[in-house]
Amino acid sequence: MSSMTPAAGGDVTRTVARGTGTPLAGYLFRLRALIVLAILVFIFTALSPAFLTPGNLTILVKHVAINAILAVGMTLVILSGGIDLSVGSIAGLAGIVAGGLIHSGLALPSFGVKVYFHTWLVIALALLVGAAAGAANGLLVSRLRVAPFIATLGSMYVARGAAMLMSNGATFANLSGSVELGNTGFLTLGSGQVLGLPLPIWLMLAVALSGVFLAERTPFGRRVYAIGGNERAAELSGVRVARNKFFVYVISGFCAALVGLIIAAQLGAAHPATGETFELNAIAAVVLGGTSLMGGRGSVGGTITGAFVIGVLADGLILLGVSEFWQIVIKGLVIVVAVILDQMQQRYALKAAAALRG
Amino acid sequence: MNFRTLVAALAAASVIVMAGCGTRESSGKKLIAIITPSNDNPFFKAEAETAAAEARKLGYETSVNSHDDDAHKQDQLVDAAIAHGAVAIILDNAGADSSVTAVSKAKAAGIPSFLIDREINAKGVAAAQIVSNNYQGATIGAQEFVRLMGEKGDYVELVGRESDTNAGIRTRGFHDVLDKYDGLRLASRQSANWSQAEAYQKVETIIQGNRNIKGVIAGNDTMALGASAALKNAGLEKVIVVGFDGSPDAIASILSGGIKATVLQPAATIARLAVEQAHKFLTAGSTGMPEKQAIDCELVTPVNAGQFGLFGRK
Structure with missing residues (x-):
């Protein structure tokens, strides 16, 4: 498929949906994540009176926000033909950096003092650490040509180990800060509200909209699709592959750090093991949303829908009191079914494209 | 760069x-x-x-x-x-x-x-298996929970990782006490895999479906602290939370009016006993004790929390 339309792999299905005589099936395939979501919402509303209430929906979206923010960064990485296994560890590391700076400040042994930063600066530093970890991934993948799976697997361990080292394995508890040190207010990031909605929801909106804008409306986004579709072709048509790949990982690291901060702020505590297996949830959301793991095809919007499918499933099953074991099984089944549908869509799109050429 | x-x-x-x-x-x-x-x-x-x-x-x-x-x-x-x-x-x-x-x-x-x-x-x-008596600990934690609940009301149970033996022993200990009281109703029982973040999210969701929750009993302290943070965030500070382990964070939370009680596992005592018995075994040829030894846990409440340090009495 990528050899057919090297630089615009993402557009094949769209053309097909518009251009064939029977577009309905094509649309249904494209909207499959939304359809699954609607079915889940319907089922849970019928089974639990508490499900479709403003209170529960707010909590649900707040839970989805964690995975969705990670998954937006992950989408860009996967669209470029890579993968980022380090996001969960980076989230943990960023949380520990923020927690440590608020809890015990930055010790400067040569001066014998401890420096405490203002909350905004703490947040900025933690995000910077996340972006820097992403940059390390980016350099490994783009300049040193390490396979993304291996590069980010390595940084997954390094980031987790670094978080453990920084806190010596302990939890930084009570992150409310103190007025004298001027570092209060960190918890607002997790529990604050704007216009009646929790702050994490607004952050997810901001990240999602930026992601959609980046992917769909900027030259950078087009280049990411092109690289994922056919890296060699993109390079030959003048795309600076290494540079664009690099930024994709930086964005993913930044998103991961944001998630780490939100979790630490919600709990009022930073734990170095936070975020274990988050990368798998993020990848699941991306795949559910119809993005191809081979790169070049998919969308940020689809990923958000995928994150909602996973979130609705998780919270709905908890409301119904379904046991943990069944929750895991059902989540796995939904992912497998989504991938089967994805394969069916690809075959359908290929056939329709062949029919178009006559 | x-x-x-x-x-x-x-x-x-x-x-x-x-x-x-x-x-x-x-x-x-x-x-x-x-x-x-x-x-x-x-x-x-x-x-x-x-x-x-x-x-x-x-x-x-x-x-x-x-x-x-x-x-x-x-x-x-x-x-x-x-x-x-x-x-x-x-x-x-x-x-x-x-x-x-x-x-x-x-x-x-x-x-x-x-x-x-x-x-x-x-x-x-x-040569020796020295464990804290998880079952005994769970029963004293549950007894305190019953007392705090006034023997009636809806409660949530957070279970540890269900493949872990101790998660099973603790929930059995809890229920052998709690199930004797007809006034107590188990509104929801979920596993939060010993994790603070997971307990936070799960409790947030559970209280959406069960607004009358009066208490949460958790299989360990990190889950109890996650539950406590979620309840505080939802304006339900009055909900009674009881944990298990006696971690320093939980004891700090008890002292500052967060969770109400925990059960301290004497991890430090057990580690010390094990080394002492190893020394005895190496020097005298025997530990002089039965292979299986269960060391009792202790209840930590706001009254006595100040007496405890790192998994042991100060």
């Missing part, structure tokens, strides 16, 4: 991480190998550090390693202990069934194992 320096820094960082995984000082002394689950949990950290300190006090050299709850890694660490000529192994094992082989292997090599915190499903293989 120069990517070579970054690569060098990354390489240096990974070396530091690897070096941190195992620490061993060499000298002419006899070696005691201490193997525990991941030290990101203060409980296991306290256990490992107390055992190491006690062993050094008795004149041993120590190696401290973590098997991260991976039976295969545990097996390799036991192999390493045998190869390094350890005279005894202090082990908080990676699974009741999957650890039997590793402990037998050590025994076959003439090295006695002293199991702490978790049992194995075999007798006569380890």
